[in-house]
Amino acid sequence: MIALLRRLLLAALLAVPAAAAPAASAGPAAEPVTQNPISASFSDTYADPAVLRGKDGWWYLYATSDPLHEAPSEFGLMHIARSRDFVDWEYLGTVFDEGDRPAWTTDTSFYWAPDIRYVDGRYVMYYTVTDTVAEPGPWNFAIGAATAPTPAGPWTDTGGPVVAPRPTGNGDYFNTIDPALLSASDGKRYLYFGGFHGGLWVTELDESGLRAVGSPTQVTVGDRYEGSFVVERDGWYYLTASSANCCAGPVTGYSVYAGRSKSPLGPFVDHEGVSLLDSRVGGTQVLAQNGNRWIGVGHHTIVTDVSGQDHIVYHAIDRNDAWLDAPGGINERPTLIDRLDWIDGWPVARAGAGPSDTPQPAPVTASSLGIVSDAPASGDALMAVRGSWTAGTDATGDGGDVGVLSDGAEVRTARNAPGDVRVEADVRLAGTFSVGVARSGRNGVTVTVDAAERTLSVTSTLGRRVESDTVPLPSRYDGAEWTALAVEVRDGRVVARLAESRLGDADAEVAVDLPRGVAKPRPVTLAASGGAAQVDNLTVVAAHEPVTTRVDEPAAGDTVFSEDFDDPALAGGWEWLRRSSSVTVGEGVLRWPLESVDVVGAGNTGPLLLRTPPEGDWIAETKLHLDLGTGTIRNYQQAGLIVRVDDDNLLRLGDVAIWGTRQVEFGKELDENGALRWGAHLGGPVAETMWLRIHHTTDPATGEHRYRSASSRDGVTWRWGATWTLPAGTSPQIGLYAGGGATPATVATFDWFRLYEVR
Template identity: 90%
Template sequence: MIRIPLLGAVVLIAGLLAPSAATAEPAADPVTRNPISSEFSDTYADPAVIRGKDGWWYLYATSDPLHEAPSEFGLMHMARSRDFVDWEYLGTVFEEGDRPSWTTGGSFYWAPDIRYVDGQYVLYYTVTDTVAEPGQWNYAIGAATAPTPAGPWTDSGGPVVAPRPVGDGNYFNTIDPALLSASDGKRYLYFGGFHGGLWVTELDASGLRAVGSPTQVTVGDRYEGSFVVERDGWYYLTASSANCCAGPVTGYSVYAGRSQSPLGPFLDHEGVSMLDSRVGGTQVLAQNGNRWIGVGHHTIVTDVAGQDHIVYHAIDRDDAWLDAPGGVNERPTLIDRLDWIDGWPVARAGAGPSDTPQPAPVTASSLGIESAAPASNGALRGDWSAGTDSVGDGGDVAVLSGAARTAESAPKDVRVEADVQVSGAFTVEVARSGRNGVTVAVDALERTLTVTSTQGRRVVGDSTPLPARYDGDEWTALSVEVRDGRVVARLAESRLGDADAEVALDLPRGVAKPRPVTLAASGGEARVDNLTVVAAHEPVTERVDEPAAGDTVVDEQFDGSAPGAGWEWVRPSSSVTVGEGVLRWPLESVDVVGAGNTGPLLLRTPPDGDWIAETKLHLDLGSGTIRNYQQAGLIVRVDDDDLLRLGDVAIWGTRQVEFGKELDENGALRWGAHLGGPVASTMWLRIAHTRDPETGEHRYRSASSRDGVSWRWGATWTLPADTSPQIGLYAGGGATPASVATFDWFRLYEAR
């Protein structure tokens, strides 16, 4: 960022009509209800979203069948909406007869990522099998281009990122692409998955081929489905973890880390790296006990009011599978508000996925502006005429040769956004009264983005250069947001967390006022499309309440030679001992997940009502080495095939907090888990119990801590209302290397 003097630099626009006092009766605010894809499909997984230059919002999905049955696999799907409420299905990206020639006839195409690059749309996607590599599952990243978001799509002719062989016929998971056009002038593609980790590579100028050597940004056995946004000087890597597709026990969730470099390292809110064996990641979205589980593989999209939303897939725990073909998880698309609290993204302030009507993203303009055809009525008056985008998909556009001003005043806290093509300079003025006001200027000749605030003789400003990739002849989204005494201006290709340039400026007190908005072009015409002027969103700044411990009901200190009253053993082991104020539990090659049911359990009946169970656990599982699946922690058990388990677990090279569920689904044992963390040699674990007030269903939410003070609350699992689960301790998963889990105490608290 460079500072420049801007005295006298404000262009004054005179002779424009005064604002009208007339206002229209406001329409009812639209609402969404999850899943938003239900209007046209039963399942719509790995969603990606972009607003086209035609003003529609396009939604893409992976190559699953679209409906319950009969339905065939489609080669990636497309739909569109004006408002995220009503949707129209458009068809598939590819047909069987036009598969990319470098992929096999049996390849699947997964996890699309849609962007606007150099005047065309680019769809990145996963290819499961390529012609050039032997065998199956030689994953690669492909790309197709189109003049409109609906196609027609032309494959780029080869992989953006080629398969990465491991040896012995195996390949790293080169899957789940996500592009970031960063303010440093480079384009980066993030990709990867559980086998090999997440990576980032720089792309060439076309955005269609990787260049240089990729950089690993997460540990190999934790994350997939990355999406990166640039915000307030930070790059936020968000990604999903756990099994995406375990039917009614899917614990898929979303996490975040941040870095001041797009190459990382990405650290969570406690400073733990996503590359660490004892892996970090701040929780963004996790299931909350309602119908939705397995919430993840997401896109982050910003509405025209500046509010972010997370678009993701989920599984209805009572309808987890497509009827046919068998074994395919039913994963429709959901959307929820994404808040930024204390510098971190979190869905609905921590409330998790919604199953009730929610305010829809703001997609239309106020002040009478027809955003998709800005010059079609008299909402703006001045040097302003109607035009047509004859090259791209913009449709009706406005051609600005001088200045145009809204007929009505905008709110004090306002957000102005438009797709613009600039041949000279384009300015947006808000809160303008005489010399006073705020001016944002995009100068395609000087190649700068500038913000200026004028209040009498006081003029302050800031400017930043535009990157080499910026081309004023191509559509670029400009947003100007004034809120809480601060203005932020951003240029972005795709408006998906990317930034060609951004300038933020604290405003002197009294500058922001409800005034008309003025648009102006100088040094050549400017073309404007998708113009919106709306009240800036009001951020949510406080998290929802999390469970808190009240009075102690049970305090087992293990200070005798055996557990105290109220405990019972299931499959007791003579190797487990109590003494000197601890319970010592050597790990053995036993387990309670699966059909074997060989692991010992120490259980007790919890009190009625809401409670929190807690234990302090010492278990040194080292780091980095493979010692599957040694673990210990808390367990909730109805019987050996209907249980929940929260533990410190070694999973391949990682050490993670795992909160899993096992159930018997029509004779088939299912296991799935939510993954938390990070872990340490000494951990505090909690499970909070409540009941659904309508159904009586048991709800259990997990938490972990490395100091017993700061807790990370995670996912919620449920157990049937007509059961009486017990709570207790477990350990096992493997005897090599020799390890001992030591429990300092077990407590039950009243929840408050």
């Protein structure tokens, strides 16, 4: 009965009198560019960003609760801005005000990390609640949700938690934070959430998408990841998440990593097959700081532009301006955007180049061929072949001006589309809706959504050769609600995807390989049968050209120095600082029992073995054997490479035990106006025997030292990580360290230390 009522409603909507065709609006400037941070025009800080294209054609950008500007600035309970092109932004206000806080949360609760989606014809925002009325004590983290008829609001809280607080049993609560929805092609909706204290989890949601059902499944180890975001691509579910301290000011090493699984429930593994649930935790690097102004790059959204190119939207910290002037102690984390490439089956920002600080091509958001995407029936860019193609208005949603195809109608573009083309539109239909690409007579490609049969199909015809495939639509699909259909022809293949939110979700996806000669520059056609169809946000553009090769990684050349630890006297040039009598050298190894000492913080008790490196570019490397076991808490036993200006200005790359995990940590300590700051980038995975590298370069413009980390479990395959800097005019030394705890008794064994030229 409900389905019948919805069909009757859609029929009534499609039968409304056609509105007068609006004048064609001016499109964006040719080849627009973005300049990070993209939030600079309306804010000083805009953290934990989330993005969604509304049915009105605007791109909406949301952020966590924070002051918007340097003082004086009022604290805002989550923020909203919008743009047509990711270049020019308009700030709209906050999600909540003090007077309309959700009643089930306390009047001192914070609301963090919004995740915005389109669910069953309305907008749903999931967000973190830090304190609830029902649970005693502070920081009883939960996930809430609010709904709205438009992306700008007004927002109505749903009256209770989507995921309730989760007590640990020790008087506190797991970090039930940072929600991210996935509407998967298996017909279910999943909500990912969690953080460092407890790990990342996933739970199924009920049909409304507003309450968790069943028992959640843990998908990462407890002490590594937060800020998850999941996309479905090429038969895989990719879990991307951030790691390390988000908010350590000028030493923030926050970064983004990925794992993938054939199931939304995991297990998720990285490109070497290491699970994100392992104590020696896995994770393929997606985004890390590269030595420019941006550090702490993370907590992201993945968004696809209309050409099919993915982009990663994230926050970062300017290492030269890390804090809001006031109120004190708040990190300044504006929003950035960069191209996201898929190389060898894995996502990576700018082919591995990291965050940009120069102008970059903006996401493609406007149509070619003269189409006004948010008023597609205006002008003469599309012509009716049969039936009627008229301008109408979305009377129940926020779509605004729409195009209406009558039952049996077909329209085509007045100009040819490229052979490799991407067509996208939000559609509502009663019967079937088809997109034709490269059509000439019977030849060409046709993609059809059939609301009655609940199928998505692709057919390619070239003479007598017909290739086709059909997939079912999930039970949640409703033709009476707006759904985004994307059709991409590129490199001899057509892929069609139907999605609610177009954020890596999929109601269905189907693909067919095309015979040579099918994809040619020809008009695009739209057709409806079995009832009228509404079309909005129509774009026809050249399909993006994917980047398929990573930027070059550093490579070691000739050896310029080697210490094999054969002679207890060591080679010339070494200097011990606070040498421990327990450290021994000889017979090809340096044996270094771990003690309860450290060089981070004010104590400065840890022994160091140091030497002056050569001028120019070089790579330092060591082979380390360190058995830290797995699973048990051995904070913070470690050993590895160190770069030192003095005891309060240093970098440290080591294999370290962090609670139950074992990770590669590349950290930095500095003295900031008398305050010692420590932060780190986290890498890995680790093994009992590790190879560690630090690559040194000098900024030719400033003389600043730049150091990039790498680790390997076999000495052959390297994982390159983040870049830290040390000031120009200093003469840092390079060497070895060990320490962090004497219990249980553990010995770090270094097989050798080498310095290489850079090839």
